[in-house]
Amino acid sequence: MRRASFVAALIAMSLIVLLPFVWMVSLAFTPQEQAFGSLSVIPAQPTLDNFVTAFVDANLLRALANSAIVASVAVTANCVIAVLAGYAFAMLPFRGATPMFYALVATAAVPVSVTLIPLFLMIRGIPLTGGNDLFGAGGSGLLDTLAGVVLPYLVMPMNIFLARQFFSTAPVELAEAARIDGAGEWRIFTQIYLPLARPLVAVVAVFSFTGVWDDFLWPLVSTTSADTQTVQLALARFLASGNVQYGPLMAGAVLVTIPVLIVFLFNQRSFISGLSDGSLKG
Template identity: 40%
Template sequence: MSPRIAKALVHGLLIGAVLVAVFPLLWMLSVSFMHPGEAGSLPPPLLPSHPTWNNYQALFVRAGVGRYLFNSLAISTAITVLSLAFNLMAGYAFAKLRFAGRERLFRGLLGMLVIPAQVAMLPLFLTLKYMGLVNSYAAVVLPAAATAFGIFLVRQYARGIPDELLEAARIDGASEWRIFGQIVLPLLKPIMVTLAIFTFLTAWNDFMWPLIALTGQEHYTLPLGLASLAREHAQDSELMMAGSVVTVIPVLALFLAMQRYYIEGLLLGSVKG
């Protein structure tokens, strides 16, 4: 087989794989513009006969999806900001600061990575109930404010910061907070972007923990809101597809816009570690 034929075959397989992966998303978008019942006809149409915005209008006017969208944005943003603050400080401390029990504590932190999150949900829920935080934004935000994975990711990247640079700043009389704010944070920018994207996407798509912690519909996030609507409009595929588009498009656009920094940060973190 000639190199040209082999190259064309590889490209063809890659294009085919992309089409298989993208087709469900494109069809979801197409169905969201169809009239009620149109997607259920046989054979299923690929494109709407007469595109309409009625499904999106129904979502925001009658179904209250605007409230769910605001909740998801508020919770995901708060989790991202807090996660960046705590994970960056903790990761830098494990990488560059010396304190008693650092290695043992970090090994214990690594052990948490292999424990399924579902194991901790019951004691975490009981703790939040005792504190009176159940059915509040804090019940979702606080448990995600710092994660073992985020600390590990920052620590691996921060280990690549030269010790000589930090020592020179200390000799010049800089405090630890000034060193962290003016020297360390600019050097951690790639991993900050990576961690921010990863955390926001995880918080936005989370379903299990908000389902447990949020008991009132006024606090529902988009995934919970759509699940609630699905029970009421099980046969309205077009409306559900419109809700799925509202859920997917923001995070998909964010990831596509920032994917270069996301992948770069992951690769640099693995190399520096």
């Protein structure tokens, strides 16, 4: 293919792929009364009214705060626990490591709907919370609380898998030399391998963040009140609340999208390499 024609093809494909987002932004800034019947991309009189409506009617401020809390707890937990577990799988041979690792990988094929109902009942049955007695009966447990939303996200098997793949390509000689010098296992990890693992931690952070931020089904079933809903849920409930107004809806979609977009733009490399690492180094 000639260079010019292939660049033209690429530009055309990218435009088509990005077109819906162009419209999302355009509609978000278009005044309500002009939202229909004009397909101009740049609104004649741009307005922020839609954003105000989205914030007020969809309770977005609270939802953004909730999602930020849930996502940061999940990101921190995954970066610590999943990275450590992956390290153990790769560097500290223990009994049953291989079957455990395969079982872990197999969880990727389990549909969400299989674990959804049990998780709902488990979160509802956590003892001594939400009016529950010692046996987890009687109340609503951690349902409809942020703690209940975040619990199932704390360690994602995919992240343990990525960490194990990463550390299994790291040089073992460093650990052996350090052990001969008398360094403890914890010190070997924190002073030798953790500094090497910065790209891995970035990948884990990015995947955990987008996974939690974008998730819809678990918050949908585990929360009921406006005080605990996450952004995706706030958006969907806003839509379901009746007469659809596309301007405020798109303004909400823009606000919900900006955080993942920022995380993506600052970590493009880790994103794309992480995705392919997970698949190629089997």
